[in-house]
Amino acid sequence: MLNADLHCHSIVSDGTLTPAALAQRAKANGVDLWALTDHDELDGIAEARSAAAAVGLRFMAGVEISITWSGKTVHIVGLGVDEHNAELRAGLGSVRGGRERRGREIAESLARVGIAGAFEGAMKHADNPEMLGRTHFARFLVESGVKPTVSEVFKHYLVEGKPGFVPHRWGTLEQAVGWIRGAGGRAVIAHPARYGLSELQCDALIEAFRDLGGEGIEVVTGSHTPQEYDNYARVARRTGLLASRGSDFHGTTESGADLGSLPPLPADLKPVWHDW
Ligand code: AMP
Ligand code: MN
Ligand code: MN
Ligand code: MN
Numbered sequence: 541m542l543n544a545d546l547h548c549h550s551i552v553s554d555g556t557l558t559p560a561a562l563a564q565r566a567k568a569n570g571v572d573l574w575a576l577t578d579h580d581e582l583d584g585i586a587e588a589r590s591a592a593a594a595v596g597l598r599f600m601a602g603v604e605i606s607i608t609w610s611g612k613t614v615h616i617v618g619l620g621v622d623e624h625n626a627e628l629r630a631g632l633g634s635v636r637g638g639r640e641r642r643g644r645e646i647a648e649s650l651a652r653v654g655i656a657g658a659f660e661g662a663m664k665h666a667d668n669p670e671m672l673g674r675t676h677f678a679r680f681l682v683e684s685g686v687k688p689t690v691s692e693v694f695k696h697y698l699v700e701g702k703p704g705f706v707p708h709r710w711g712t713l714e715q716a717v718g719w720i721r722g723a724g725g726r727a728v729i730a731h732p733a734r735y736g737l738s739e740l741q742c743d744a745l746i747e748a749f750r751d752l753g754g755e756g757i758e759v760v761t762g763s764h765t766p767q768e769y770d771n772y773a774r775v776a777r778r779t780g781l782l783a784s785r786g787s788d789f790h791g792t793t794e795s796g797a798d799l800g801s802l803p804p805l806p807a808d809l810k811p812v813w814h815d816w
Contacts, residue, residue: 541804544573544813546602546619547730547761547786548799551667552584553604554675556791559584562799563591563599569800573813575602575619577786580635581671582623600816603628604730605719606635606710609745612737613710615730616749617758617784618720619812625723632719635711636670643672645706646698650677653703655686674698675790690794713745717752728756728784728812731763732772746779756782756812760805762797763788773806783809 549555550562557565559576566574574597576588585601592599601623605616621628647659661680666672678693687693698704720727729749732742746757757779758764759772776783783805787797805811 541807542572542811542813543570543800543804544785544811545571545787545789545800545802546573546575546600546728546784546812547577547604547617547758548575548789549578549604550576550584550588552581553578553668553671554666554673554790556794559588560591562789563588563597564595566592566799567595567597569798571597571800573598573600573816574799575600575786577602577604577617577619579604579615579671579673580606580632581668582621582629582632583668585623600813602725603632603720605632605716607713607716608708608710609713609748610741612735613708614713614735614745616713616716616720616754617728617730617756617786618716618723618725619728619756619784620816621720621723621725623723625719628719628723631711631715638708639670639672642706642708643677646674646677646704649706650697650704655681655684655703658704674704677704713748714752717749717754721753726756726782726812727752727754728758728782729754730758731761731788732757732775733764733768742775746775746781750779750781754781756784758786759783759809760785760802761788762786762795762802766803769803769806773809776809782812782814784812
């Protein structure tokens with residue numbers, strides 16, 4: 541089976557490598573089909589495409605859109621989008637819009653528990669200031685010695701009920717799927733196990749997503765455990781959604797899975813790339 545890795549991040553959002561370095565790493569790791577899916581931003585696509593071409597790697601333009609659905613933050617990946625599409629670009633701009641203000645509120649919340657200078661500290665880690673996000677705050681908290689690793693930070697800070705969490709309203713499901721389809725892409729629910737949804741809520745999300753023209757769901761992802769691969773393989777079988785695979789690689793020291801390193805999709809599932 542094709543070694544497809546259709547989910548990862550560069551310095552354009554909250555990854556630590558450039559799009560070109562990711563292309564080279566994907567090729568070196570044996571990836572056959574690669575997508576860059578920065579959060580809410582397409583500015584890495586041109587560099588990724590030319591670097592992929594230079595090493596002979598098949599490439600799809602992608603994006604991971606942050607939405608608020610039923611009070612929860614959910615991520616929708618768009619694959620095969622036209623990165624020049626005006627509505628998609630404008631829509632992503634509107635989703636990015638509130639990040640600076642949210643960052644200031646995150647910093648205020650951290651200041652209340654005695655952690656000063658977090659806004660400036662996080663900004664130093666954000667190559668793209670419009671994309672300031674929790675990962676950059678987490679890196680600042682590691683750098684300041686508050687916790688040893690980014691994943692430890694996310695157990696004690698920046699998540700619901702903990703210091704540094706600020707609720708935020710992102711785009712809607714309808715917008716994300718609409719922008720992706722309007723730009724010629726295929727919409728995929730990212731890492732469905734990560735949202736703390738009950739089975740009933742997950743079914744409701746999938747039904748709404750399909751009604752809007754959403755087509756795929758991530759099954760094998762660096763954000764799932766092997767048990768969760770099985771659970772969502774069953775969901776894909778039951779719903780007929782196309783299955784996707786991606787490492788969700790953010791960098792060499794932080795991510796669970798390296799580019800191209802995950803197990804293949806279960807052979808009976810129809811891959812999201814079946815007709816590419
Ligand atoms: P934001 O879009 O600013 O809310 O940041 C979300 C990002 O934080 C995700 O894309 C991940 O990169 C990171 N993140 C969230 N939860 C965790 C976690 N438990 N461990 C590591 N990174 C996480
Ligand atoms: Mn991220
Ligand atoms: Mn995500
Ligand atoms: Mn991601």
